[in-house]
Amino acid sequence: MRARSALFDVYGGHLRERGGAATIAALVRLLEPLDFAAPAVRTAVSRTVRQGWLTPVRLPDGPGYAMTPRAERRLDEAAARIYRTRPSTWDGRWHVVVPQELPAREARERLSSSLQLLGYGALGPVTWIAPRPSPELADVLAAEGVTASTFHGEHEGDPAELAARAWDLAELGRDYARFVAEWEPAVSAVDGSSAAEAFATSQRFLHAWRKFLFRDPGLPRELLPEDWPGAAAAEFFDRHTARLAPAARKFVDDCLGTH
Template sequence: MNARSALFDLYGDHLRTRGRSAPIASLVRLLAALDIAAPAARTAVSRMVRQGWLSPVRLPQGRGYALTTKAVRRLDEAGRRIYRDAPDTWDGRWHLLVIQHIPDRARRDRLRAGLGYLGYAALDDTTWISPRASAELEPLFATEGVRAERFAAGYDGDVRGLVARAWDLDGLARAYERWIDEAAELLATRPGEGDEEAFAVRSRLVHEWRKFLFRDPGLPATLLPDDWPGTRAARFFDEEAARLLPAASRFVDRCLDGR
C-alpha cells in the first residue's frame, strides 16, 4: 500500500465523516500503523495538495489538511460505490456518450481511464455506455477539455451479450474469487484483536476492495450472471468491515485527539 492510496482510504473511510480534516501529526501516526514512514506520509500529503485533493488548514492542534470540494465529491461517490448505498434498480435505458475525437494520446488515455472509473465501457473509440449517468462526468470533461453528446437509449438486442462484449465479466469474476481467498487469509493471519491492529487490518481490507472501483462498473444485478461472485465478495466485505469498525474507529479517534 503506497502512502497516497492510504491517505485516500483514510480520508474516505474515516476522516470524511469527522470534519474532513486532520492534523499532520495525526495523519503521520495513522499511516505509521500501516507501515508507512513519516517522510513518505508527508511527501504524499504535499503531492495531494499540488493535485488539488487536500488544502492546508490551521486546526486547534496545529497545522493540518482538509479535503477540497473536488476530493469530497470524489470520495462521496466512491463511498456510495464501496458500500453500495444507491438502490440497485435499472430502468433498462443506457447512458450513451459520443465523444469528440481527441488527437492527443495522453489526454485520450486519461479520459479512457476516467470514464472506466466512472463505470463506462467503450463500444468504439468515441462511443461509451453505462447503465447509469455519472455525476462526475462534468468535472472529468472540464479537466480534459472534452465535449460529448449524451443520450438515454434503449438497446434492441441481447442485453447480456452487449454487456459481455463491453466489459470483461469473466476476468472480473476471477478477480472477486481471488479477493475472497486473499481477504480470508489476511483475516486469519492478522485477526485485528487490538484497536491499532483492527485499524490496520480493516484499512488493508478496504484498500484492496477499493481497487474494484477501477474494474467493476457496478452493473445492475439484472445484467450480471447468476451466482455472481461479486455478490459473495460484497457480503464478506460488509460483514468483516463492520466487525472491525468499532475498534478501528477508537484508534482513529485517539490519534486525532493526540492520545
C-alpha cells in the same frame, strides 16, 4: 499500497464523517501502522494538494488539510459503489458518452482510466456507457479539455450481451472469487484486540477491494451472470469490515484526539 492511495482511503473511510480535515501530525500517526514514515506522508499530502484534492487549513491543534469539494464528490461517489448504497433499480437505459474529439495519447489514457473509475465501459474508442450517469463526469471531461455528447439510450437488443461487450465479466468474476480466497486467512486472523492492527488490516482490505472500482460498474442484477461471484465477495467484504470497524474507529479517534 502507495502513500497517496492510503491517504485517500483514510479521508474517505474515516475523516469524511469526522469533518473531512486532520492535522499533518494526525495523518502521520494514522498512516504509521501502514508502514509509511512521516516524510512519505508529507510528500503524499503535498502531491494531493497540488492535484486539487486537499487544501491547507488551520485547525485548533495546528496546521492541517481538508478535502476540497472535488475530493468530497470523488470520495462520496466511491463510497456509494464500495458499500453499494445506491438504489438497485434500473430503467433499462444506458448513459452514453461520445467524445467529440479524442485528446492526445497521454490525456486519452488518463481519460480512459477516469471513466472506468466512474463506472463507464468502452464499446469502442469514442463510445462509453454506464448503467447510470456519474456526477463527476463533467469534472473528468473538463480536466482533459474534452467535449462530449451525453444522453440516455435504450439498447435495441439483449442488454446483458451489451454489458458483456463493455466489461469482461467472466474475468471479473474469477477475480472476485480469488479475492475471497486470498483474503480469507489474512483478515480472519485479526480479532480486533489491537486497534492499530485492526485499522491497518481494514485499510489494506479496503485498498484491495477498492481496486474493483476500476472494473466493476455496479451493474443491475439482471445483467450479471448466474451465481455472480461478486455477490459473495461483497458479503465477505461487508462482514469483515463491520467486524473490524469498532477497533479501527478507536484507533482513528485516538490519533485524532477525539472520543
